[in-house]
Amino acid sequence: xxxxxxMDVETMATFPVSKPVPPRAAMRVTGKPESRENSVxxxxxxxxxxxxxxYRENVSRVYLLCLRMCGDQSLAxxxxxxxxxxxWQKLGSFRGDSAFSTWLHRVTVNVVLGDRRSTARxxxxxxxxGDDLPVDQxxxxxxxGQALDLERSIAALPEGARKIFVLHDVEGYRHKEIAxxxxxxxxxxxxxxxxxxxxxxxxxxx
Amino acid sequence: MSCHEWTNRIDDFLDGxxxxxxxxxxxxxxxxxxxxxxxxxxIRELRDLAAALPRSLEPPRDLWPxxxxxxxxxxxxxxxxxxxxxxxxxxxxxxxxSVVTAYFIGRSQAVMVTVEPPSVVESGPSxxxxxxxxxxxxxxYLDTRTELxxxxxxxxxxxxxETMEVVMDNLLLIDQAMDRIAEALGEDxxxxxxxxxxxxxxxxxxxxxxxxxxxxAEV
Numbered sequence: 001x002x003x004x005x006x007m008d009v010e011t012m013a014t015f016p017v018s019k020p021v022p023p024r025a026a027m028r029v030t031g032k033p034e035s036r037e038n039s040v041x042x043x044x045x046x047x048x049x050x051x052x053x054x055y056r057e058n059v060s061r062v063y064l065l066c067l068r069m070c071g072d073q074s075l076a077x078x079x080x081x082x083x084x085x086x087x088w089q090k091l092g093s094f095r096g097d098s099a100f101s102t103w104l105h106r107v108t109v110n111v112v113l114g115d116r117r118s119t120a121r122x123x124x125x126x127x128x129x130g131d132d133l134p135v136d137q138x139x140x141x142x143x144x145g146q147a148l149d150l151e152r153s154i155a156a157l158p159e160g161a162r163k164i165f166v167l168h169d170v171e172g173y174r175h176k177e178i179a180x181x182x183x184x185x186x187x188x189x190x191x192x193x194x195x196x197x198x199x200x201x202x203x204x205x206x
Numbered sequence: 207m208s209c210h211e212w213t214n215r216i217d218d219f220l221d222g223x224x225x226x227x228x229x230x231x232x233x234x235x236x237x238x239x240x241x242x243x244x245x246x247x248x249i250r251e252l253r254d255l256a257a258a259l260p261r262s263l264e265p266p267r268d269l270w271p272x273x274x275x276x277x278x279x280x281x282x283x284x285x286x287x288x289x290x291x292x293x294x295x296x297x298x299x300x301x302x303x304s305v306v307t308a309y310f311i312g313r314s315q316a317v318m319v320t321v322e323p324p325s326v327v328e329s330g331p332s333x334x335x336x337x338x339x340x341x342x343x344x345x346x347y348l349d350t351r352t353e354l355x356x357x358x359x360x361x362x363x364x365x366x367x368e369t370m371e372v373v374m375d376n377l378l379l380i381d382q383a384m385d386r387i388a389e390a391l392g393e394d395x396x397x398x399x400x401x402x403x404x405x406x407x408x409x410x411x412x413x414x415x416x417x418x419x420x421x422x423a424e425v
Contacts, residue, residue, distance in 0.1 A: 048278055055270055060262035063269070073266065081269050081276075088277040150255055169256040183378060185359035194217050201248050 040100045044091040051091075055084055058101055062108050068166045069112045071155045079115060083108040109167070113181055146204070153203040157196055164189055165196035209239060216245055220253065354415035364423035373418045380411045 039057075042050035062083050067076035087107045094103050154162060154170075163182070167173040168189075175193070179186040212235050218224045219232050236243045362370055384407045387400055 048274065051277060052270060052274065055273060059269060060264050063265040064261065064263040067263065077265055077267070077269055080265060081272050084269075084273045085276050088273075146255055147259055150252075150259065165256070169253055170259055172257070179355070183374065183381075185355045187356055187359055190217065197217065197249055197252055201252055204252070 040091070040094065040096070043088070044094065051084075051088055054087075054100065054104075058104055059084075061101070062104065065105065065108050065166075065171070066112055068151075068154060068170065069109075069163050070115075071157075071159075071162060079112050080108070082115070083111045086111055105171075109171075109181065113163070149204055150200065153200050156203065157199060161192045161196035161199065164192040165200070168193050169197075209235075209242060212236075212239075212242055213245060216242070216249060220246065220249055350412055351415065354412065354419055357419045358415060361419060361421075361423075365418070365421060366424040369418070369421065369424060373414065376414060377411060380407055380414070383407055384411075 039050045039053045043054055059080065063076060063080045066079040066083065067073065070076050070079060083104070087104050090107065094100065154165065157165060164178055167178050167181070168175065173181075175186050175189040178189045182189070184192075212232055215224060215228070215232060219229055224232065232242075236246055358373070384404060387404045387407065
C-alpha cells in the first residue's frame with residue numbers, strides 16, 4: 001500500500017480547523033526579530049537579496065532537518081534547496097501569525113514528506129549508511145559522543161521508523177499530526193515509533 | 207496485567223498518553239519490576255538524548271547559488287489566487303469523488319452508494335452546507351477522519367491491496383485539492399465559493415472513508 005493522506009503542514013498554520021503543535025525547533029528561534037520581519041516583508045515583495053538573508057539565517061536548521069529525515073547527504077542538499085524554493089513561491093501566503101522559521105520548518109517537513117510520497121525513483125538513492133551526518137562535524141563541534149552515535153543510528157533506521165522518530169522524538173510532533181502528515185493511521189505512527197526506539201536502544205547498547 | 211502487557215504501554219506512559227489510573231498502575235508495576243524499570247529508564251534516556259540533539263548543521267556546500275537561479279526566475283505568489291487554480295482544485299475533488307464512487311459500485315454491489323452529481327458549485331450559503339454535515343461539524347472533522355483511518359487500518363488485511371491502494375491514492379488527491387483550497391482561503395478567508403468547496407471536500411473524504419470501512423471483506 002502506498003502512503004496515503006497528507007495535508008501541507010505550512011497551510012495548517014492558517015487552516016481553519018487545525019491547531020498544529022509547534023515544533024521544538026520553532027521555539028528556539030534566535031536572531032533579530034525586527035530585521036527578520038523586514039527581510040520577510042522585502043522577500044515577499046520579490047527582493048531576492050532579502051530572501052538570501054533569510055536563507056543564511058535558516059539554512060543550517062533546514063539542512064539538518066532534511067538530512068535527519070532522509071538519511072542521505074546529497075538528497076538532503078536537494079531537499080533543502082527545494083524547501084527554500086517552495087518557501088519563496090509561497091511567501092505570499094505567509095501571514096506572520098507564526099515566526100518565519102516556524103513556517104519554514106513546516107514547509108521543509110512537507111517538502112521532505114512530499115518528495116518521499118511522490119518520487120519513488122529517489123528511494124534507490126537513499127542510503128542510510130549513517131556516515132553523512134558526522135563527517136561534517138569536526139569543524140563545528142555539535143555532535144559529541146552519544147549524540148553522534150545516536151545520529152548514526154537514526155540514519156540507519158528503516159525509512160518509516162526514521163521519519164516518525166525524527167518528527168516525534170526530535171521535532172516534538174504528536175502522533176495525530178504525524179499520522180495526518182504522512183498518511184498513516186495513528187496506531188501505525190505509534191508502532192513505528194516503538195520500533196524505532198527499540199532499534200535505537202539496541203544500536204546504542206551494542 | 208502481565209509484564210509483557212505493561213511493556214507495550216511504556217511508550218504511551220512516557221509520552222503522557224495513558225489515563226491517570228493506568229499510569230498509576232504502571233508506576234506500581236515498575237516499582238516492583240526491575241526489567242520494566244530498566245525499560246522505562248532506557249527509553250527515557252533515548253528520548254531526552256533525541257530532544258537535545260543539535261538543531262543546525264551547515265551544509266557541506268553553499269546551496270544558495272542553485273536556489274538563487276530558480277527564485278530569480280520565479281515570482282512570489284501573493285494576493286488572491288487565480289480562479290484557474292481554485293477551479294482546478296475543485297475539479298480535482300469532483301473527479302476523485304466520481305472515480306471513487308464508480309470504483310466502489312464496480313467492486314461490490316453490497317455497498318450502498320449514492321452517486322453525487324459532479325457539481326463544482328454547490329447551492330446555498332456555506333453555513334447551510336456546513337450545517338448539512340449531519341453531525342459532522344468542521345470542528346470534529348479531523349477527529350472523525352482519524353477514527354475512520356484507524357478503523358480502516360484495522361481492516362486493511364480484509365481488503366484487497368487494490369482496494370486499499372485506490373482508497374489511499376484518492377484520499378491523497380482529495381487532500382491535495384483541500385490544500386489548494388485552504389491556501390486560497392488563506393488569502394481570501396471570506397470567499398464563500400472556497401468555503402463551499404472546502405466543506406464539499408471534507409464531506410467527500412469522510413464519505414470515501416466510511417464506504418471503505420463498510421466494505422465487505424475481500425481477502
